[in-house]
Amino acid sequence: MSSTRLPRVPILEPAQMTPEQKRIHDVITSGPRGQVRGPLAVWLHRPALAEPAQALGRYCRFETSLPARLSEWAILILARHWRSDFEWWAHKPAALKAGISTEMIEALRDGRPIPYGNPDEALIHEFLDVLHAERAIGQALYDRIVHVLGEAGVIDLVGIAGYYTMISMTLNVFDIRPPEGKPCELGATEQEGH
Template sequence: MRLPLIAPENLTPEQKPLYDEMRKGIASNFNAFKVEAENGALMGPWNPWLHSPRIGKAIWDLTLALTAEATVPDRVRQIVILAVGARFDAAYEIYAHVAVAEKEGMSPERLASLTADLKPVDLAADESIAFDLAYALARGGVLPEPVYRLAVDTFGQDGVNELIFLVGLYAMVSVTLNGFNVPVPERE
């Protein structure tokens, strides 16, 4: 870990409101995995965001917007997030979203494929298209036209926008986690 965790009593006046806002949002949206140290310090991507609160607030606002305004089913979103996390080999991202996916009933076989950066064989049609979109975008370059058209036909333009933004957000989260070497807590 390259940035020390910030205990609540050590937060600056600029960090404190962001910390409070993130804790509130984490409690309602990101509660399937460990996000807080014993002393109340936030772990995962939230710690680097607190170290740079102006940028962290912008990323947090985007995270909340993509969560609150979600129209794509969460089972599809988790496939996209795990595909991106696996591509970047972002350990905390994989840890966190495996926990979310398990809580939602995703099979161990599917999780094994996704975390190995492979396409699961048992995906529904919409899940398959979302995986292909995430897989292609996470490798760089223009999204292939056939994938884009299938995604629009399946999710509508707003749904495709959401998926593309979701890939971008979780690519940024993964790079943040890897750049700051954010550790993974022990599974409970």
């Protein structure tokens, strides 16, 4: 017998929104996302957070100097790091479309050695792993990634890392999962007693 989970924060329908919430809702739906879901639906409860966060997200997702292949790969790495099933579900199709192989995605998901298609994908992964583990980047790794991505690319990658960390934290705290019937591929489970 299955039970339907209720969200920790209710999803607002347009008729329930304040004028400010409705204005931000309309900004989001008229942009490249086309809809309000996941963390944006949570942030909409706090319009002063939702507005700048959605603008930063639009930049990090659609406007950085990184090609979609690298930015979507970075987003999947961050989703895996945070065990954010919603983010994984939302970005896996975009990563495939951008040129990340099914084999790479499945290896990342399963924690297996990754058959990188390109050296820059391995470098992005190394950079994000080191950043999470060490909370800093040594000079040698910094020099290598600047050589490959350029200074603007590294700045954008750090922005993506920060934004999608905030996304994943929001999804995890408010228990936002993929829609009913969609798989939770990362095996995230409710943490009892924490």
